[in-house]
Amino acid sequence: MKVTLIKYTPEPERAVAMSARLCYSAAGAEELAKTMSEAQVDKLIEKLFTMGHLSTFEHVSFTFAIEGVSRVLTHQLVRHRIASYSQQSQRYVAEHGFEYIMPPSVANKPEAKVKYEALMRQIQQTYDELVALDVHQEDARYVLGNATETKIVVTMNARSLLHFFEKRCCLRAQWEIRNLANAMLTAVQAVAPRLFAKAGPTCVTGGYCTEGDLSCGRVNRDKPL
Amino acid sequence: MKVTLIKYTPEPERAVAMSARLCYSAAGAEELAKTMSEAQVDKLIEKLFTMGHLSTFEHVSFTFAIEGVSRVLTHQLVRHRIASYSQQSQRYVAEHGFEYIMPPSVANKPEAKVKYEALMRQIQQTYDELVALDVHQEDARYVLGNATETKIVVTMNARSLLHFFEKRCCLRAQWEIRNLANAMLTAVQAVAPRLFAKAGPTCVTGGYCTEGDLSCGRVNRDKPL
Amino acid sequence: MKVTLIKYTPEPERAVAMSARLCYSAAGAEELAKTMSEAQVDKLIEKLFTMGHLSTFEHVSFTFAIEGVSRVLTHQLVRHRIASYSQQSQRYVAEHGFEYIMPPSVANKPEAKVKYEALMRQIQQTYDELVALDVHQEDARYVLGNATETKIVVTMNARSLLHFFEKRCCLRAQWEIRNLANAMLTAVQAVAPRLFAKAGPTCVTGGYCTEGDLSCGRVNRDKPL
Amino acid sequence: MKVTLIKYTPEPERAVAMSARLCYSAAGAEELAKTMSEAQVDKLIEKLFTMGHLSTFEHVSFTFAIEGVSRVLTHQLVRHRIASYSQQSQRYVAEHGFEYIMPPSVANKPEAKVKYEALMRQIQQTYDELVALDVHQEDARYVLGNATETKIVVTMNARSLLHFFEKRCCLRAQWEIRNLANAMLTAVQAVAPRLFAKAGPTCVTGGYCTEGDLSCGRVNRDKPL
Numbered sequence: 001m002k003v004t005l006i007k008y009t010p011e012p013e014r015a016v017a018m019s020a021r022l023c024y025s026a027a028g029a030e031e032l033a034k035t036m037s038e039a040q041v042d043k044l045i046e047k048l049f050t051m052g053h054l055s056t057f058e059h060v061s062f063t064f065a066i067e068g069v070s071r072v073l074t075h076q077l078v079r080h081r082i083a084s085y086s087q088q089s090q091r092y093v094a095e096h097g098f099e100y101i102m103p104p105s106v107a108n109k110p111e112a113k114v115k116y117e118a119l120m121r122q123i124q125q126t127y128d129e130l131v132a133l134d135v136h137q138e139d140a141r142y143v144l145g146n147a148t149e150t151k152i153v154v155t156m157n158a159r160s161l162l163h164f165f166e167k168r169c170c171l172r173a174q175w176e177i178r179n180l181a182n183a184m185l186t187a188v189q190a191v192a193p194r195l196f197a198k199a200g201p202t203c204v205t206g207g208y209c210t211e212g213d214l215s216c217g218r219v220n221r222d223k224p225l
Numbered sequence: 226m227k228v229t230l231i232k233y234t235p236e237p238e239r240a241v242a243m244s245a246r247l248c249y250s251a252a253g254a255e256e257l258a259k260t261m262s263e264a265q266v267d268k269l270i271e272k273l274f275t276m277g278h279l280s281t282f283e284h285v286s287f288t289f290a291i292e293g294v295s296r297v298l299t300h301q302l303v304r305h306r307i308a309s310y311s312q313q314s315q316r317y318v319a320e321h322g323f324e325y326i327m328p329p330s331v332a333n334k335p336e337a338k339v340k341y342e343a344l345m346r347q348i349q350q351t352y353d354e355l356v357a358l359d360v361h362q363e364d365a366r367y368v369l370g371n372a373t374e375t376k377i378v379v380t381m382n383a384r385s386l387l388h389f390f391e392k393r394c395c396l397r398a399q400w401e402i403r404n405l406a407n408a409m410l411t412a413v414q415a416v417a418p419r420l421f422a423k424a425g426p427t428c429v430t431g432g433y434c435t436e437g438d439l440s441c442g443r444v445n446r447d448k449p450l
Numbered sequence: 451m452k453v454t455l456i457k458y459t460p461e462p463e464r465a466v467a468m469s470a471r472l473c474y475s476a477a478g479a480e481e482l483a484k485t486m487s488e489a490q491v492d493k494l495i496e497k498l499f500t501m502g503h504l505s506t507f508e509h510v511s512f513t514f515a516i517e518g519v520s521r522v523l524t525h526q527l528v529r530h531r532i533a534s535y536s537q538q539s540q541r542y543v544a545e546h547g548f549e550y551i552m553p554p555s556v557a558n559k560p561e562a563k564v565k566y567e568a569l570m571r572q573i574q575q576t577y578d579e580l581v582a583l584d585v586h587q588e589d590a591r592y593v594l595g596n597a598t599e600t601k602i603v604v605t606m607n608a609r610s611l612l613h614f615f616e617k618r619c620c621l622r623a624q625w626e627i628r629n630l631a632n633a634m635l636t637a638v639q640a641v642a643p644r645l646f647a648k649a650g651p652t653c654v655t656g657g658y659c660t661e662g663d664l665s666c667g668r669v670n671r672d673k674p675l
Numbered sequence: 676m677k678v679t680l681i682k683y684t685p686e687p688e689r690a691v692a693m694s695a696r697l698c699y700s701a702a703g704a705e706e707l708a709k710t711m712s713e714a715q716v717d718k719l720i721e722k723l724f725t726m727g728h729l730s731t732f733e734h735v736s737f738t739f740a741i742e743g744v745s746r747v748l749t750h751q752l753v754r755h756r757i758a759s760y761s762q763q764s765q766r767y768v769a770e771h772g773f774e775y776i777m778p779p780s781v782a783n784k785p786e787a788k789v790k791y792e793a794l795m796r797q798i799q800q801t802y803d804e805l806v807a808l809d810v811h812q813e814d815a816r817y818v819l820g821n822a823t824e825t826k827i828v829v830t831m832n833a834r835s836l837l838h839f840f841e842k843r844c845c846l847r848a849q850w851e852i853r854n855l856a857n858a859m860l861t862a863v864q865a866v867a868p869r870l871f872a873k874a875g876p877t878c879v880t881g882g883y884c885t886e887g888d889l890s891c892g893r894v895n896r897d898k899p900l
Contacts, residue, residue, distance in 0.1 A: 004705055007684050007686070007690050007734070007735075011682070018681075022761055022827075026768055029828055052660045055759065058759035059761070060682075061736045061830075074300070078304055086695060086730065087698060089699060094701075106367070109360065111358055112355055116351070118351075120368075123344065130331065136330060139331060142327070142331070142372040143372060145367060145368050146366055146370075146371070147367040153734065210500065227478075231479060232509070234458070235457060244603040247515075247538055247603055248539050248542070250538070251543055254515030258456065258515075275887060276885050286459065288465065290478065309505065311473050313476075314473050318474065378468075378509065380508065380509045380511075524750070525746065525749070525750050529753055551817065553817055555810050556805065559809075565804055565805065572794060576790050584784075585780050586780060589778035592745060592777070592778055592820060593820050593821070594820060595798070595819060595821075596821070597817040
């Protein structure tokens, strides 16, 4: 998996803080942007986060190029609707010589690994044969596995990212999208540490768990009644 | 493919017309709902459609149960973000004995069909073997094909449906999601004929085509300059 | 203020429960809809709510006709973006003889009330004079007060409503939109009691408060760390 | 009115083009971003626009600080839901000494102007008196006019902006929000001329009009049947 933060709104923390200040001030936005100190930005973002006033976090967006992930992952990913996606198309891009993702639980079991690899070769062969029989690649791809590697560009604003990290950094998320979420979190924390200082699953950010019987048990406390 | 309209807002046409009238009237909503004749509803909906005042079409929603479709289709479907989805999970539902979709272009070529079916059997066998080797089904499913049958419940409001039909009833859409879109269109036209009287691709609704070089050629006229 | 629930998805609780069951079952949606008992619906909805799996709550929508509210209220209301609105237009509807809303804090102070009413009469007079001077009503309305009565039709799905109730039933919300939220909550609880059994501000639903220094003090506990 | 583009995604045109190329290419996003020439970016954006493949335009966002506008304008503005807003609050910011907007149709009629200004003074006086009588400013503001000046920070992605320009640069939009839309369009064309080369109302971009009887008459041609 390769996750690259390719674009983001410049000075994201200042942009959020300035937008928030505007709501409670008679001064204009530009004036506010110029005169806020780093310490003021810091303090204001912490307050916004604590009070759950996250609409101001929407003013900054982050765009990621993601490669080396399966279509299992992207089918889960694109369910997050407050986001924008551009995905490599299996209708227009031929999959002769496709790469594939192998779950660690398979890779770590030699017997499983052998069967998995053999099936991937078989899938490749059948795909190639179907195309050779003049089946268009958009139909031939019906035989491709969920494991097939894909590429996708994703843009989310900071508020949507916080929600994404809450759901997908959780140990109950599947390993692949959790790995993606963690990589995205690391990338945004590098450029906007204050915005994402407390990002993550509710056990980390709130000390409680909503997963019920399926909880990983990291915290014992349910969401407070 | 089985498409069932399981729920929808009662009296959808009256609901849209009443909401629209409210914008231009000093009277209240209830009063408007009661006093509008069928002919007035009819005329008003046509006018709203022609003028592109489609926000009023959002007040009514339609929920479909969709079965017998592939994960190719659902991966395309869930890209429509102004909609709500509940999909059968391959994490929680075991796929021993999965059904699969076969594209007509494969079904109609005996040689292709044989290869396709053989591969599906091979996928089933490998999936079962992986699970037998204690690979959790959420990881075993990486070998499942795009062709694997899935079920999904979808809710869209009428405006979002009009957009969906414009894009997915087009001959440039892939056959499977186009079949779905046509089945959904038939279902909503049966209960709300006025709302969907002019639904479909732009060649049908506007007499022009935006597909450029990829156009099916049904109309020659580009979008007017 | 007059709040009327004019339309909603039939059998909303069964619709939610059925959609949720589909995700975890090999059976189809229609079959599930038929065979679930009331007790099963009840139990499943409670579980979905507790675990925060609220996407299934999106399949059901509720449409309200709202009258006798100010434009203060509607300017706050339409900030909720996962919703659909049709509002009485001040561009197209003349405001000769407009009604207005008076805050209780004004109504309860005779001296304030007198001044408020006098100003409203003055506004009406100036509006009428501007129109008489051939100022179009869409410009004449610049003099109308925030207090001016308006009408609006609103549709939200159950998930969006839960969010709306969390924010707007809170004592920190302004009295007018809080009154609206409470009236909407009463209306939906009458037809879908299970879906909205635990709706309301976080002090009621979770026993904690995120309002910080601005908290009403009903609960002392902050959001758990 | 003062409109300032305060933040935007760097290299917006390249970001859009690169995301689009990914869909149709086996190469990765970073590689594509580096190797595309200006001419390729140019040509691709034009093609995307013509074919209506605008989802790639969502990857870039633009943030504006807007001052010197009325609450008539912001009530219209915030109806655009695929956008993010932070607005100066009349609950938390006192309006002693508020500024106000005057429509040109009033400003150009001396008799109307005098009445308008007199009423604004009267409103200010009553607002101040109510606050002096211990009416909280969140309630005192019920007397403030639609004309009252406000400030707002708005973020939209390029696709949402194109829709906004289509609706609000139209001569049928009210003068104030049309002035805003034109100022925003000028600002984004300066930094992303290719993305917004064909932005505007449908009479400009498509040569047709959907306003029916209310059309300004700039073009006679209806939307093609």
